[in-house]
Amino acid sequence: MFDLVHTRWTLMHIPERERVLQKLVDCLAPGGTLFVEEPDAISVRTLDRSGFRSLSLRVFEIVQSRGSHPDWSRDLPFKMTSLGLGNVRAEGETPYFRGASELAEFWQISWGRVRDAVAQTGTDITQWDRELAELDDPTRLFVSPMTIAVIATKT
Ligand SMILES: C[S@@+](CC[C@H](N)C(=O)[O-])C[C@H]1O[C@@H](n2cnc3c(N)ncnc32)[C@H](O)[C@@H]1O
Numbered sequence: 546m547f548d549l550v551h552t553r554w555t556l557m558h559i560p561e562r563e564r565v566l567q568k569l570v571d572c573l574a575p576g577g578t579l580f581v582e583e584p585d586a587i588s589v590r591t592l593d594r595s596g597f598r599s600l601s602l603r604v605f606e607i608v609q610s611r612g613s614h615p616d617w618s619r620d621l622p623f624k625m626t627s628l629g630l631g632n633v634r635a636e637g638e639t640p641y642f643r644g645a646s647e648l649a650e651f652w653q654i655s656w657g658r659v660r661d662a663v664a665q666t667g668t669d670i671t672q673w674d675r676e677l678a679e680l681d682d683p684t685r686l687f688v689s690p691m692t693i694a695v696i697a698t699k700t
Pocket of ligand 1: 552553554555558559560
């Protein structure tokens, strides 16, 4: 039994995420805290105005076909409430970032790995490279996926 369980940006990749969430609740001691931070890509889908949006949408399709779920956290506060947890508190944070920033480099590396895998299949990756290169431009503003942070207590 644990007094605190924390997970961040990982359940989205686990196809059995619902079952895992229940197990995390089960291993909490009475009065224990569950702290889950997961992404919702709605901010990229609706707010980003650059090639990062179309680049990300292609990545989301690919990772979804492998069992990841880039929008899974949308229901998370309600889900954690329905699991019987108490005092559920939630907030979303959506970083906007400039090209050539640390966050731009993070996405370039992350999405660049998916680009490399796609390139290995012989697919034309010209558009991928054009959109990845946009992230080098410090005059441009991009929108990250939102992180929804939910904290709740086992009663
Ligand atoms: C976006 S990273 C988040 C890493 C870290 N929690 C953070 O917040 O910086 C996703 C993590 O999920 C892990 N992961 C992906 N699929 C997984 C799986 N099926 N089971 C367990 N971990 C997995 C990866 O190894 C990676 O560390």
